Amino acid sequence: MANQILKAPEGAPSDVERIKEESDYLRGTLKESMLERLSAGISDDDNRLMKHHGSYLQDDRDLRNERQKQKLEPAYQFMLRVRLPGGVATPDQWLVMDDLANKYGNGTLKLTTRMTFQMHGILKWNMKPTIQGIHASLMDTIAACGDVNRNVMCVANPYQSTVHEEVYQWSKKLSDDLLPRTRAYHEIWLDEERVAGTPDIEEVEPMYGPLYLPRKFKIGIAVPPSNDVDVFSQDLGLIAIVENDKLVGFNVAIGGGMGMSHGDKATYPQLAKVIGFCKPEQIYDVAEKVITIQRDYGNRSSRKNARFKYTVDRLGLENVVEELHNRLGWSLDEAKPFNFDHNGDRYGWVKGVKGKWNFTLFIEGGRVTDYENYKLMTGIREIAKIHKGDFRLTANQNLIIGNVSTQKKKKIDEIIEKYGLTDGKHYSALRRSALACVALPTCGLAMAEAERYLPTLIDKIDEIVDQNGLNDKEITIRMTGCPNGCARHALGEIGFIGKAPGKYNMYLGAAHDGTRLSKMYRENIGEEEILKELGTILPRYAKERKENEHFGDFVIRAGIIKATTDGTNFHD
Numbered sequence: 001m002a003n004q005i006l007k008a009p010e011g012a013p014s015d016v017e018r019i020k021e022e023s024d025y026l027r028g029t030l031k032e033s034m035l036e037r038l039s040a041g042i043s044d045d046d047n048r049l050m051k052h053h054g055s056y057l058q059d060d061r062d063l064r065n066e067r068q069k070q071k072l073e074p075a076y077q078f079m080l081r082v083r084l085p086g087g088v089a090t091p092d093q094w095l096v097m098d099d100l101a102n103k104y105g106n107g108t109l110k111l112t113t114r115m116t117f118q119m120h121g122i123l124k125w126n127m128k129p130t131i132q133g134i135h136a137s138l139m140d141t142i143a144a145c146g147d148v149n150r151n152v153m154c155v156a157n158p159y160q161s162t163v164h165e166e167v168y169q170w171s172k173k174l175s176d177d178l179l180p181r182t183r184a185y186h187e188i189w190l191d192e193e194r195v196a197g198t199p200d201i202e203e204v205e206p207m208y209g210p211l212y213l214p215r216k217f218k219i220g221i222a223v224p225p226s227n228d229v230d231v232f233s234q235d236l237g238l239i240a241i242v243e244n245d246k247l248v249g250f251n252v253a254i255g256g257g258m259g260m261s262h263g264d265k266a267t268y269p270q271l272a273k274v275i276g277f278c279k280p281e282q283i284y285d286v287a288e289k290v291i292t293i294q295r296d297y298g299n300r301s302s303r304k305n306a307r308f309k310y311t312v313d314r315l316g317l318e319n320v321v322e323e324l325h326n327r328l329g330w331s332l333d334e335a336k337p338f339n340f341d342h343n344g345d346r347y348g349w350v351k352g353v354k355g356k357w358n359f360t361l362f363i364e365g366g367r368v369t370d371y372e373n374y375k376l377m378t379g380i381r382e383i384a385k386i387h388k389g390d391f392r393l394t395a396n397q398n399l400i401i402g403n404v405s406t407q408k409k410k411k412i413d414e415i416i417e418k419y420g421l422t423d424g425k426h427y428s429a430l431r432r433s434a435l436a437c438v439a440l441p442t443c444g445l446a447m448a449e450a451e452r453y454l455p456t457l458i459d460k461i462d463e464i465v466d467q468n469g470l471n472d473k474e475i476t477i478r479m480t481g482c483p484n485g486c487a488r489h490a491l492g493e494i495g496f497i498g499k500a501p502g503k504y505n506m507y508l509g510a511a512h513d514g515t516r517l518s519k520m521y522r523e524n525i526g527e528e529e530i531l532k533e534l535g536t537i538l539p540r541y542a543k544e545r546k547e548n549e550h551f552g553d554f555v556i557r558a559g560i561i562k563a564t565t566d567g568t569n570f571h572d
Contacts, residue, residue: 005319006319009300009305014300014306019045019049025180026049026146026212027182028045028046029043029045029046031187034128040123040124041057041074050145051146051147052145053146053185054083054131054140054143054144055141057076058079060074061442077106077123078127079118079122080134081117081145082116082117082134082140082141083144083151084117084151084393085171085172085176086115086153086168086171088154088402089390089393091387092137093391094384095381096136097119097134097137098381100133100134101119108368110438111398113395113396113437114218115395131190132190141185142180146212147213147216147217148180148216149175149213149287149291152171152175152220153229153234154170154229155167155223155240156392157223164223167240174219174284178207178219182204183195207288208291209295211300212295214300214306215306215307217308218234218236219237220233220234221250222237223242224239224338225341225342226340226342227514228342229395230395230488231514232256232515233271234253234272235257235309236253236287236290237272238250238283239251239338241277241336247280249279250283251276252275252332253274253275254272254308255270255308255309255312256270256272257269257485258484258486259483268567269567270309270313272309273312275317276321277334278333285328286324293323293327298310313567342474344396347398347432349409352402356389356403357405358401359404360398361380361421361423363376363398365454368380378419379419382415386412386415388403389405390402396435429471430461430465430471430474431462433477434458435476435477435478435479435487435488436454437450437479440452445482445484446482447482448499448501448503450480450481450498453479454496460527464534468539474512474550475552476492476493478491479492479504483497489507490507490510493551494534503525504530505523506520507519507520508560508561509555509556509562509563517570518561519561519562521561
């Protein structure tokens with residue numbers, strides 16, 4: 001039996017485990033801390049708990065040195081992330097987020113790589129009204145961060161509308177069913193009175209238990225041929241199987257994840273492995289049992305090795321699958337055939353079913369704001385005021401204005417024209433395929449710029465692209481300010497991971513469809529070296545590539561980089 005050989009790593013629990021254990025199911029002293037007015041910050045213990053409520057305490061690093069000179073505390077502010085299963089929001093919900101961002105945030109919205117809203121710059125005393133405003137719009141921030149299941153991703157494909165709707169409903173149910181059961185969120189932010197008496201552990205957290213998970217857990221659902229959610233980067237990936245235009249079930253993949261640590265070869269990105277097939281109604285049972293395996297056997301001593309990918313690799317895939325079948329009381333069927341051909345978005349107007357239209361709007365870096373000569377936020381706001389369909393936030397940080405009637409299409413087109421909103425088709429395919437995390441100035445983990453710098457770097461790479469006739473060639477490019485992988489850097493055909501200010505590790509060779517990891521090509525290089533390297537490689541690609549050969553495949557075939565066949569040899 002598998003459970004006779006499976007065990008968690010030995011070692012003293014990390015400090016975060018103590019914090020969770022002492023937190024009274026994620027309450028801690030958060031309620032008191034948020035009322036305290038002497039500081040704009042909160043304690044480290046409470047900040048660890050705050051993640052489970054969808055938020056991190058940050059400070060503006062652009063101001064850090066100057067505030068230190070003035071003997072002022074850091075410019076503390078909170079990042080707040082919404083739980084938005086499948087990235088689908090109503091126009092009214094968009095307007096609420098727009099209003100809250102301008103009223104309490106920094107006047108911008110970030111569309112994240114996990115298909116949700118992120119707000120920055122919220123002061124401590126504005127957190128409660130912000131969360132209450134989100135709640136009033138029938139959204140929440142529960143479990144958007146923390147050691148629990150995060151926002152469930154779901155394909156944003158605009159041209160398979162019937163299947164998309166069905167898969168989206170499954171993603172929403174999955175997200176709701178896997179929520180923590182503690183009432184801490186409702187008590188702290190929504191003024192719910194705590195019921196007298198202390199419920200026992202099973203009543204409070206029947207699945208997670210009092211310590212929750214060793215680390216975050218991520219789920220994504222893809223519908224072939226689109227792998228826009230990078231399904232193999234997920235702890236649990238579900239691949240929809242469609243036969244005769246009907247959803248018959250999902251292939252199940254486990255053990256993916258993008259994060260690692262510089263200089264630590266025991267950490268690495270990994271792709272999930274397909275282990276079988278289940279019917280749609282079985283996905284909750286599968287997800288719950290996979291999560292409990294990670295709960296019981298994940299590493300609670302070293303958070304660097306606490307993700308489910310390390311649990312799977314340490315215990316062995318076959319053993320984990322056997323344990324899953326034991327817990328389910330039934331076995332997954334044999335996986336069904338599928339094929340991915342891209343992981344990008346399809347821009348502009350696309351006609352779906354029932355005469356409805358979908359418009360994919362290109363949003364560079366996922367940052368929605370009004371720029372000096374581009375009133376992006378205002379334009380989307382005006383669309384939201386008349387739109388009767390939905391908004392879909394994509395995994396590539398773009399926005400789909402979905403389910404538009406032919407009548408409304410004309411009016412929305414007028415707004416698009418008025419504000420110059422763009423589908424990005426006049427940009428190079430390289431720019432349209434780019435992802436960047438937030439990084440500086442707000443992310444405390446960032447070692448280098450990402451979102452603020454990548455557009456400038458692409459301007460210069462585009463010169464090489466243009467000179468070599470590659471403007472229409474989609475090459476996925478990903479940049480993160482640190483190795484944590486928020487922009488899924490290891491799945492970029494060209495990837496950059498921040499190492500120090502202005503310095504990056506450069507990676508090449510990931511598969512265009514998200515089925516192969518990249519490998520480090522150059523370490524700790526700056527812009528000059530980056531452009532020099534690409535100035536050599538891209539012309540070779542232009543001249544030597546085979547018909548329909550993607551850049552990631554070319555650099556391997558040409559011997560420029562060795563293929564990464566598994567995360568365990570990512571550093572080789």
